[in-house]
Amino acid sequence: MSILKNKNILLGITAGIAAYKSANLVRLFIKAGANVKVVMTPASKDFVTPLTLSTLSKNPVYSSFVDDDDDSHVWNNHVDLGLWGDYFVIAPATANTMAKMANGVCDNILLATYLSSKCPVYFAPAMDLDMYKHQSTKESFRKLTSFGNKLIPAGTGELASGLVGEGRMAEPEDIVSFIEKDILDQLPLRGQRVLITAGPTYEALDPVRFIGNHSSGKMGFEIAKAASNLGAEVVLVTGPTHEKITHNFVTVKPVVSAEEMYNEVHLHFKASDIAILSAAVADYRPMNVANQKIKKKDSTFTIELEKTKDILKSLGEIKTHQYLVGFALETNNELEHAKGKLVSKNLDLIVLNSLQDKGAGFGVSTNKVTFITSSNTIIENELKSKSEVAKDLMQLILKQNHA
Structure with a gap:
């Protein structure tokens, strides 16, 4: 049984090509026994559909503060979402979203939920090689980890540009393993x-x-x-x-x-x-x-x-x-x-x-x-x-x- 069983996981998805992997990540969290709610940036819907994610998570997907398709215009409460999660996992985390997280910019529901959350936050960067190595990206990493957020290192491989190098989002199985190990290592009776x-x-x-x-x-x-x-x-x-x-x-x-x-x-x-x-x-x-x-x-x-x-x-x-x-x-x-x-x-x-x-x-x-x-x-x-x-x-x- 996974340490994630019965835990509430918020999965944040941003607008990177690696978003196609997020569907499998939802499936793995559900398989581990977790409850999953997905929060998306509006642009990420160009890469993976809310319908797919809501079907896999068995929960509504949130991508805006107000659902425009709902005549009642019910507000999606980012504060409640942030408090619901035991863990917040942002995968993929683009350079754009990480820069906003690092500097307190709040222009979509994912960022508002991040700023409202009280739980541990994990982020899995995904971008092209030069973007990953850029000084501004390194500064985002430094700031986010100094806030207590956990960086899930990107892997090396073929990127969307055709280049080969660092910046490929960690595989969903590796993301789950990283989070499980990190949680276990912090438990006070680990090894007892x-x-x-x-x-x-x-x-x-x-x-x-x-x-x-x-x-x-x-x-x-x-x-x-x-x-x-x-x-x-x-x-x-x-x-x-x-x-x-x-x-x-x-x-x-x-x-x-x-x-x-x-x-x-x-x-x-x-x-x-x-x-x-x-x-x-x-x-x-x-x-x-x-x-x-x-x-x-x-x-x-x-x-x-x-x-x-x-x-x-x-x-x-x-x-x-x-x-x-x-x-x-x-x-x-x-x-x-x-x-x-x-x-x-x-x-x-x-x-x-x-x-x-x-x-x-x-x-x-x-x-x-x-x-x-x-x-x-x-x-x-x-x-x-x-x-x-x-x-x-x-x-x-x-x-x-x-x-």
Whole structure:
């Protein structure tokens, strides 16, 4: 899955012969899972049609402030367009448009949208050899990059004039790759490995019955999404759950029992930089597991239980460089019990939630948590979606790791 999935991309097209490549660029962005809106200079319509681009992007194409074909003359709001985009890609970027961008000239909707945008801007120059080498073009490059815009270098090849040299717009595949790599390189957890546990464990009584709990695994899966979106390589060890995740940076390791989770976690812990154990692991398991289904005979039935291995504590005992996070679900004396676990299990951070809080706990999409750090900093949070809680947790870990 591309890092561009579900991102909003504004594609600006200017009046150069390389505009014919823009149709393929739209197609590649859509294939990567992005949402695309196209903004054109009026003259660029001589090189590629808005109909083609709107068909491929599945969105209207904007080339003027007012649509003259519309009797109501509705204004195309360049401010809204600029705020909509997560990324603005101008390809091709002609010498004329780049000079205007560099000097704040605003005489068409593309330039107005550029000046209104708050997102990262990428531009892919396209022009003939002498134009590309001209001092004024170099000055445009310097100014635009000094503003924080990203230059996608032109390639070398046959140009529209028949000359061979620099100035050929980068190929659409290379533009997409450049943007993906640039985004990834800026992610704060790029190159970091994060180990996460999620869901319940099932402890077998016989071939058809088990002891389990009501954990859905949603909190752990949201943490995996948040970590991977920050660039981390995630190993997600999960007990039985209906939750799903599809991400290039997430490897899912399904397990069933506490013993299986213990073994899988220990396989990956040494190579991890951060470990977040949010799974609801059984504290006890049946001492004897029947080979056949237990028949209903007596009015009472006694099960002898034995303790399972404490996964979190075992990691706290062997951790070296890892930042270790645990979860505590409590029903009474919550803060006191959570602080005790933080110390006894050698954690860097514990996430406390209480079954006393409405909207928190198992089987719901929200959670109300308190973060407690090893330096005894206590951060109470309001009720939020588990997705927001996961993002808050990852931001706190980033802050703690760089403190």
